[in-house]
Amino acid sequence: MTDAILPPPKKDPQKRTRSQTLPSGLRSRAALGLTAAAAEGRFMLQVCGECGALQYPPRDACSTCLSTDLPWRDIDPAGELIAETTVRTSTNTYFRERTPWRVGTVRLDAGPSVMCHVHGDVPRGGRVRIINRLDKSGQGVLYALPPEGTPNMEDDPQLREITADPKFRRVLITDARSENAVALAEAFAKAGASIIFIGEPEGWRPYPHRPALEAIPNVQIVPLDVTDTASVAELAGEIGGKTDILVNNARFVRPGGIMDRGDTVFARDEMEVNYLGLMRLAQSFGPAMRGRGADGDNSAAAWVNILSVYAYSNMPAFGAFSASNAAAYSLSQCLRAEMRPGGVRVMNVYTGPTDDAWHQPLPPPKVAPAALARAIVSGLKDGLEDVFVGDVAKDLIERWRAGAKVLEREMSETDGGGA
Amino acid sequence: MAGRTSRRMGYEGVVLAAPATTPYQRFSKETAHWWIARALRQSLQSAGLGPRDVDGFSVASFTLFPDTAVGLTQHLGLTPRWLDHIPMGGASGVVALRRAARAVQAGDADIVACVAGDTNHVDSFRRMLSSFSRFAQDASYPYGAGGPNACFALLTDHYMSAYGATREDFGRICVAQRDNALQNPHAVMKKPLTMEDYLGARMISDPIALFDCVMPVSGAEAFLVMREEDARVAGLPYAHIRGSIERHNAFPEDPIQMRGGWAMDIDELYAMADARPDDMDLLQTYDDYPVISMMQFEDLGFCGKGEGPAFVRERDLTIAGDFPHNTSGGQLSAGQAGAAGGFIGLVEAIRQVTGAAGPTQVEGARTAMVSGFGMINYDRGVCSSAAIISGAGT
Ligand SMILES: [Zn+2]
Numbered sequence: 001m002t003d004a005i006l007p008p009p010k011k012d013p014q015k016r017t018r019s020q021t022l023p024s025g026l027r028s029r030a031a032l033g034l035t036a037a038a039a040e041g042r043f044m045l046q047v048c049g050e051c052g053a054l055q056y057p058p059r060d061a062c063s064t065c066l067s068t069d070l071p072w073r074d075i076d077p078a079g080e081l082i083a084e085t086t087v088r089t090s091t092n093t094y095f096r097e098r099t100p101w102r103v104g105t106v107r108l109d110a111g112p113s114v115m116c117h118v119h120g121d122v123p124r125g126g127r128v129r130i131i132n133r134l135d136k137s138g139q140g141v142l143y144a145l146p147p148e149g150t151p152n153m154e155d156d157p158q159l160r161e162i163t164a165d166p167k168f169r170r171v172l173i174t175d176a177r178s179e180n181a182v183a184l185a186e187a188f189a190k191a192g193a194s195i196i197f198i199g200e201p202e203g204w205r206p207y208p209h210r211p212a213l214e215a216i217p218n219v220q221i222v223p224l225d226v227t228d229t230a231s232v233a234e235l236a237g238e239i240g241g242k243t244d245i246l247v248n249n250a251r252f253v254r255p256g257g258i259m260d261r262g263d264t265v266f267a268r269d270e271m272e273v274n275y276l277g278l279m280r281l282a283q284s285f286g287p288a289m290r291g292r293g294a295d296g297d298n299s300a301a302a303w304v305n306i307l308s309v310y311a312y313s314n315m316p317a318f319g320a321f322s323a324s325n326a327a328a329y330s331l332s333q334c335l336r337a338e339m340r341p342g343g344v345r346v347m348n349v350y351t352g353p354t355d356d357a358w359h360q361p362l363p364p365p366k367v368a369p370a371a372l373a374r375a376i377v378s379g380l381k382d383g384l385e386d387v388f389v390g391d392v393a394k395d396l397i398e399r400w401r402a403g404a405k406v407l408e409r410e411m412s413e414t415d416g417g418g419a
Numbered sequence: 420m421a422g423r424t425s426r427r428m429g430y431e432g433v434v435l436a437a438p439a440t441t442p443y444q445r446f447s448k449e450t451a452h453w454w455i456a457r458a459l460r461q462s463l464q465s466a467g468l469g470p471r472d473v474d475g476f477s478v479a480s481f482t483l484f485p486d487t488a489v490g491l492t493q494h495l496g497l498t499p500r501w502l503d504h505i506p507m508g509g510a511s512g513v514v515a516l517r518r519a520a521r522a523v524q525a526g527d528a529d530i531v532a533c534v535a536g537d538t539n540h541v542d543s544f545r546r547m548l549s550s551f552s553r554f555a556q557d558a559s560y561p562y563g564a565g566g567p568n569a570c571f572a573l574l575t576d577h578y579m580s581a582y583g584a585t586r587e588d589f590g591r592i593c594v595a596q597r598d599n600a601l602q603n604p605h606a607v608m609k610k611p612l613t614m615e616d617y618l619g620a621r622m623i624s625d626p627i628a629l630f631d632c633v634m635p636v637s638g639a640e641a642f643l644v645m646r647e648e649d650a651r652v653a654g655l656p657y658a659h660i661r662g663s664i665e666r667h668n669a670f671p672e673d674p675i676q677m678r679g680g681w682a683m684d685i686d687e688l689y690a691m692a693d694a695r696p697d698d699m700d701l702l703q704t705y706d707d708y709p710v711i712s713m714m715q716f717e718d719l720g721f722c723g724k725g726e727g728p729a730f731v732r733e734r735d736l737t738i739a740g741d742f743p744h745n746t747s748g749g750q751l752s753a754g755q756a757g758a759a760g761g762f763i764g765l766v767e768a769i770r771q772v773t774g775a776a777g778p779t780q781v782e783g784a785r786t787a788m789v790s791g792f793g794m795i796n797y798d799r800g801v802c803s804s805a806a807i808i809s810g811a812g813t
Contacts, residue, residue: 023561023564024556024560024561024564026556026560027556027557028553028556028557030557031557031558056558057553057554057557057558057797058557058558063671082577082674082675083573083574083576083577083580083675084573084576085565085569085572085573085576085624085625085626085627086622086624086625087563087564087565087568087569087572087624088621088622088623088624088625089565089568089623089624090563090564090565091564091565091566092560092563092564094564095563095564095565101563101565103562103563103565103569103573104573105573105577105674105675105798107674107675113674113675113798114558115558115559115562115573115797115798116562117562117563125580135561137561139561141561141562
């Protein structure tokens with residue numbers, strides 16, 4: 001059984017922070033399909049569109065009928081470990097620093113055999129459940145878990161390499177004033193985060209849930225205004241070197257599109273918080289986090305953006321807000337590319353309308369703060385890159401994938417095209 | 420197709436001659452071109468020929484990049500009318516032989532020089548692994564980057580649990596080959612290996628330990644394929660080709676490799692050679708790891724599937740034993756010189772059946788089987804090949 005990890009010792013400031021090395025990120029274009037599925041934690045393989053044969057490794061033509069129609073489908077993850085080895089010498093520096101490393105051959109019930117990482121709690125010849133996750137290089141890899149959970153399963157060192165588990169990690173959540181702050185802090189406290197910094201803008205202005213925040217264990221409220229470059233830089237100077245997970249929770253929401261507003265005042269605020277806020281945080285905290293991706297059990301692990309799912313397709317009733325989120329979404333892709341060499345994951349959590357004052361006129365379903373917080377923590381524990389929380393967001397991304405232009409026309413209906 | 424009864428044309432009138440081995444080195448600052456040139460020259464000189472006399476040229480190498488056989492013609496001053504490049508690693512020796520023999524038989528070439536060689540720079544093994552094949556890059560290298568050690572560890576682990584093989588069984592193969600290598604002055608491994616040494620060696624990728632792994636080296640091997648009458652006129656010792664087989668991606672439905680392509684074609688090989696396993700005076704298997712030699716004992720018909728462990732317990736695999744195997748020490752003890760690892764057994768077998776093996780000579784050896792195996796494209800070796808050759812007068 002997996003040994004529980006212990007709280008990491010205090011860091012010796014004299015010691016050099018270990019550089020992040022990476023497993024090989026070289027992949028063929030076909031193999032990137034596995035990576036795309038891993039971003040959402042789905043185990044998908046190519047299935048021939050003509051003869052139905054399951055393919056692995058990813059390829060360009062069906063090995064049964066030569067069809068080139070090979071769509072990716074969700075696959076039954078059950079299988080059996082038919083061979084295993086423990087790699088003790090590796091040609092790759094990342095693995096060499098982490099040996100012994102367990103790998104195996106799993107025969108899927110669905111057909112093909114796959115080479116995969118193997119969790120320490122899987123017995124020799126045992127039944128397994130395959131998951132598909134992003135490794136430190138940001139590419140999809142297959143990993144065999146025991147079919148059911150085991151004690152301290154999440155603490156397996158190989159598994160912890162592909163997750164961003166908050167346990168013993170230090171978290172910064174921006175915008176104490178937001179309705180989500182309490183739920184987020186509670187969720188991280190429950191997940192075992194060792195310190196929860198909460199960035200508070202305009203500290204002189206009271207807000208109702210401050211006592212609730214203060215009552216949560218390990219919470220430290222710190223001054224932070226994401227619209228103020230000096231404020232962001234100052235906090236980064238203090239805690240940038242010990243921020244392991246950053247949750248970019250600040251957002252400015254107002255209804256309205258273009259002509260019903262008549263000026264750019266709110267649009268400017270939306271961009272200041274939702275887009276430039278992300279930029280400022282990333283410029284101040286990004287470099288330190290990227291440099292600490294391999295810094296032990298409390299290494300920098302993840303950057304979380306909470307985005308509106310309308311970043312994908314504009315919702316005219318909140319048209320300008322949608323646009324600022326589209327800008328933030330695009331910037332998050334840039335941040336992902338820049339964080340990748342450090343092995344720090346950028347997880348985007350896309351939500352539909354949240355259950356708050358500004359979305360009050362919209363019909364249900366809406367996403368409650370507790371549901372959002374749960375989705376974030378479980379996404380980190382699961383090692384995901386894209387999380388769609390709530391029915392509206394899940395429905396919208398399906399429709400966007402089916403046809404972005406069709407969705408655009410549907411969104412122009414007053415109710416946002418159903419859902 | 421399976422079950423076919425039509426007989427293939429034999430290799431009458433075509434022979435193998437002028438075996439050459441350039442002594443291996445652990446690391447080399449030289450290039451594959453350099454090593455290939457050395458082996459080619461040695462082979463041609465032993466036949467009293469020069470580069471201009473060769474009208475067919477066949478090359479196997481991993482480290483020629485950006486060149487291929489084409490670049491080598493200009494580099495080495497050859498003007499062949501028949502040219503081949505064989506990217507099949509451990510299967511390349513027998514495949515080169517098959518193709519060259521048909522070219523000579525058909526008159527497309529008179530003398531084909533078959534050469535394999537690679538250099539081993541300090542970092543070249545790691546570089547080769549990360550881009551060995553697309554499936555390896557996508558689906559095996561990201562999993563621990565253990566390279567062939569890890570892939571064969573998985574096959575070995577599975578073989579052990581399926582057939583009850585022990586590490587001692589694999590050790591018998593390695594220890595016997597080291598014994599053979601001590602007779603070969605060119606072998607890289609020069610110290611005796613005991614079973615105790617073998618079992619006590621450090622693990623590399625369980626259950627593969629240090630002495631289950633070949634040592635990558637620089638080196639080259641060569642031989643000539645020509646008409647029998649030309650060899651006779653030149654006064655060269657030569658070997659006949661009694662039969663050959665080749666197969667790629669056999670048994671793709673096996674969940675993990677338990678057999679190689681030989682199992683599909685072995686009956687045809689014996690039928691073509693009009694021979695039986697008992698007729699073989701020695702066997703040269705492809706031995707990058709002992710498990711694959713054990714599979715070859717089975718798939719080549721020397722024992723049944725799963726009987727490999729019992730076979731190695733009962734037989735003596737040394738030069739003087741009742742089943743001489745990998746008489747030069749094989750790759751496990753002489754070193755693996757890249758694609759030349761696909762030639763080492765064949766070149767040694769030509770020497771053996773022509774009575775020219777010197778210190779590793781099996782007494783009275785007339786007939787040998789040589790098999791090749793290569794290219795862990797993803798989780799298993801894809802290419803397999805085998806041939807039976809005999810000395811003149813058989
Ligand atoms: Zn098909």
